Amino acid sequence: MKKKIGLILMLTALSAFLAGCADFQKPITADSSGFWNEFIVWPLVSLITTFKDLLGTYGFGIIAVTIIIRLVLLPLMVKQAKSSKNMQAIQPELAALKEKYKSKDAVTQQKYREEMQRLMSERKINPAAGCLPVLIQMPILIGFYHAINRMNVTPEINLGSFLWFELGVPSISLAILAGLMQFAVLRTGPAMDNPQMKVMMYIMPFMIIGFGSFLPAALALYWVIGNFISIIQNIFIYKPFKKKEVEPVKVGGKRK
Template structure:
């Protein structure tokens, strides 16, 4: 069931991405037709424009809208992070069950599934809890990405600059900054304790830097602001300083 659900989620994500990619390099306006344009991209463009006119620059407009979007999906994000945290906490017990029921015959696997479900139930872990937040966030985040990109291809919008960086042109500085903050996001999140996810700490930052070097700096600004918010969320939820104290105490006790 879990595998089937992830396949469905993957297909939905691809559909959402492709729905925007078909007009990725096209101008955007209130006359743009289609569900993706009318209900996701253009509303986001309108809100960015409103705050840009209110605050004086598109840079501030992008920053404010990024913060608003992150605040709106914050409850879902927290739920997803907490679900991942709980799942990580029961990993040792899950590995013990996998070793105990390593045989692939039907009877053994049935017992394995029963004990696994009992473990998750007693631990308050819901393996599907993180799926809905991802599904809800996907069109919003992809839509915001496309809104900025298509504004850059529309002559009616002059994105201007952020500090000294033209938002319509790639910025190596903002791209590297976005990548570095992404590393901090992963370093303060669940990936640092998960060997399978640890590789992401080294791949994701370089991917963001690579995209940022060739895409408009407005997108790098979006990543910078969004990643800063993610770091704050991780610090509030995971409290890595408590973990460091625990490790130091454990190490000190072991030496004695």
């Protein structure tokens, strides 16, 4: 089940990315054709430009739209977090079932799947429930990424400067900040309770720093603000700094 879900997410992300890949380095205008341009990229560009006119700079425009998008997606993020926490809570029982039905013959494995489905049904857990929020978020977040990059190659748009850096050129310092904040996002999220996700905690920050080192600083700014909001969300949703209670170990039927 996990492999199928992972494959679906990978294909969705790849499809969304490739949808705009052909135009990635092309200017974006109101006349740009195609579903991706007309319904995702250009509306995001227009929204950023509107807030730029209201707030004075494209930097503030990007920050404002990033916050709005994250707030709109917040209910989905909470739903995804609850699903993740519920799945994490039954991991010991799933592990026990896997050990009980460790034989690889077809009959045993069928019994294992039935018991696993029964457990999830009793706990009202749908393993696919955590995937829907990701599927909905993916086109929006990738579209925002495309919007900023294509604004940078549109002659009519000058991203200008924000604080001490130019938004249209790479900023190593901002890229490093984005990478450090990505580490904090993973450190405060469910990765700490999942050995497989821990690998991401050490790889993703370096990927962000690497991409941010040669992509426009406007994208690094988007990552910094988005990661800052994610850290706040994680603190409230996952409560990473709350001391976890240690379950008493049963020894001979008694709690020790």
